Amino acid sequence: MKKVLLKTVVAASVALSILPSTSFFASHPVTEAASMSTVSQYAGADTIEGYVQFLSNKYGIVFEAKPTKGDFIEAVAKVLPIHVESDDPVFTDIDSSDPLYPSAAKLYKAGIITTNTVHGDAKLTPLAALYIAVKAAEIQELSYTYPSAKVEASLKKLGFSPSRIQGKAGSEIAAAVDTGLLPSSLYKETVTAKQVSSEYAAALLGQVLELNGNYKHSIGKTSDADIYSKLSDAYNTSDLIAAPDLRAIVNEALENNEITGYNLKDTRYNSNFIDSLKLTYGHDDVKHAKQLIGLLRSEGIQTDIQLEPKTSAFIYLKEWGEPKETDNYKVEQIANGNYIAYAKEYDLVLEFNNIDDKNRFNNIVLAYAKKNSDEQKDLLYGSWWQPLYYSPTALSNYEVIVNNKIAKGNYYAQSFTLEENAKKVSDALKKRAPDADISSYKLWVDVPFYNYLQGGYE
Structure with missing residues (x-):
């Protein structure tokens, strides 16, 4: 028995x-x-290689060697479970027939894109990617609490002169540094590059997923x-x-x-x-x-x-x-x-x-x-x-x-x-x-x- x-x-x-x-x-x-x-x-969740592999396997996202701003907008829209309702935005440089429009509209409604221009064909600069990533990672309110001395200290850690980025933009970059949204391995490229690499875009997007709890x-x-x-x-x-x-x-x-x-x-x-x-x-x-x-x-x-x-x-x-x-x-x-x-x-x-x-x-x-x-x-x-x-x-x-x-x-x-x-x-x-x-x-x-x-x- x-x-x-x-x-x-x-x-x-x-x-x-x-x-x-x-x-x-x-x-x-x-x-x-x-x-x-x-x-x-697979090199781990804290490495660029890990993020590249994850994005490819889970979402089919593979950035070109030199991604455009539009490429990054489409990728962010694809990975974020954004469910918002409002009137369709009106952009001055693209209309609803543009393939980029649904992704741009999604990020606009979520407050990630904050202007009426998209510039999808433009080179994706490190700062442009970071401004999008900060809002996608939902840390912008944190950044706006920073006093000027705190912003300056974080920007110096990154390697930027505080005079180069001011106002809310400087606060957002400073918060990206302090929260780890911007990994230290990307500091040099952030300061020196005129257009980010595919690895930079993947690592930043992976960190967005991490901060939102949508990674592993x-x-x-x-x-x-x-x-x-x-x-x-x-x-x-x-x-x-x-x-x-x-x-x-x-x-x-x-x-x-x-x-x-x-x-x-x-x-x-x-x-x-x-x-x-x-x-x-x-x-x-x-x-x-x-x-x-x-x-x-x-x-x-x-x-x-x-x-x-x-x-x-x-x-x-x-x-x-x-x-x-x-x-x-x-x-x-x-x-x-x-x-x-x-x-x-x-x-x-x-x-x-x-x-x-x-x-x-x-x-x-x-x-x-x-x-x-x-x-x-x-x-x-x-x-x-x-x-x-x-x-x-x-x-x-x-x-x-x-x-x-x-x-x-x-x-x-x-x-x-x-x-x-x-x-x-x-x-x-x-x-x-x-x-x-x-x-x-x-x-x-x-x-x-x-x-x-x-x-x-x-």
Whole structure:
């Protein structure tokens, strides 16, 4: 009874959308062939290279070697979630038929462009880029609090004579320096260049995203000295996710056997990492996560890390006995006498430095964090029979599954299926919530978890 209960709870906690199997069999780690693709280097969020890669991968923004002011206006408009309403602006140098007009109008309505001229074909000078960036990063009010002595000190730090930029313009540049909107690596180009480089434009736009909270969300890197305390804090301050409106929909599907489990998550914790370098690793014990990070460090693998809280829901059968609730585990009885159980879990989202390290992860987990027998030792604490980790982009020696997702507001529920079962699950959710945001998309998952979806215990 104890083994059956343990197996069912662990299986349900990963929110499967097929009925669990009772078959048991041993498996051995498969050898993953080295990726033949070009290694994609990522140099980190605090580097120009990192911003260039992020903008290209996330938004398709690639600046020309010598960007124009119009290029920068279009890029800023593309990355900012600006939702404002007012009369259409009237510019003296472009009209509504100009391809640049929608972007310029968007920034004008948001108070980022403050004149009735755009000069889209003009060279993008460092100061022109900074004036736009300061307002896009929403620090202009801060800048206007600066007394003249403070402005002068910041401009001198940059290398500008205080007499060169005066009034509000000087205050804005000073605030850009002090807040880090203008990184020190760009000081020289700011002072000497007549037209910015593509790297300058990308770095400035990346900093705008940072200040607005629209860049990557991370608790740290595997190499950080304090990463373990940050991990503990992130886990310990997370709670079971309620989302009652959304939960009511998927609970109906659960009670009617249209799904056998689901996860609840909150988009406000999303990592926003680059898909090609990202893997998501699910578990329920923070001790396992700490050891996994230590394992990656011991293997020389550097990643950015985000902990995304997750609540798993599944059916707890009444014949298993009276469930015992804790702060991290709650139950709700349903009409047939069974329960819906809610368990606190997490997704550890990893962004690797390069594709090769992402490919190496599979063999590392199979060797040190995948259980193959009850007697097996020398594994990470709490290793699962079916470790769950997946990529949003294709990987060799992974298998394809489908994530069926339904979202309402900041919250979403997801349930994994084999490809052949995805339409049935999606149709059932659409029938129950025709106005909800429902989507299905492919994921590349580790072989043990895929085997489980096919009916195997491992």
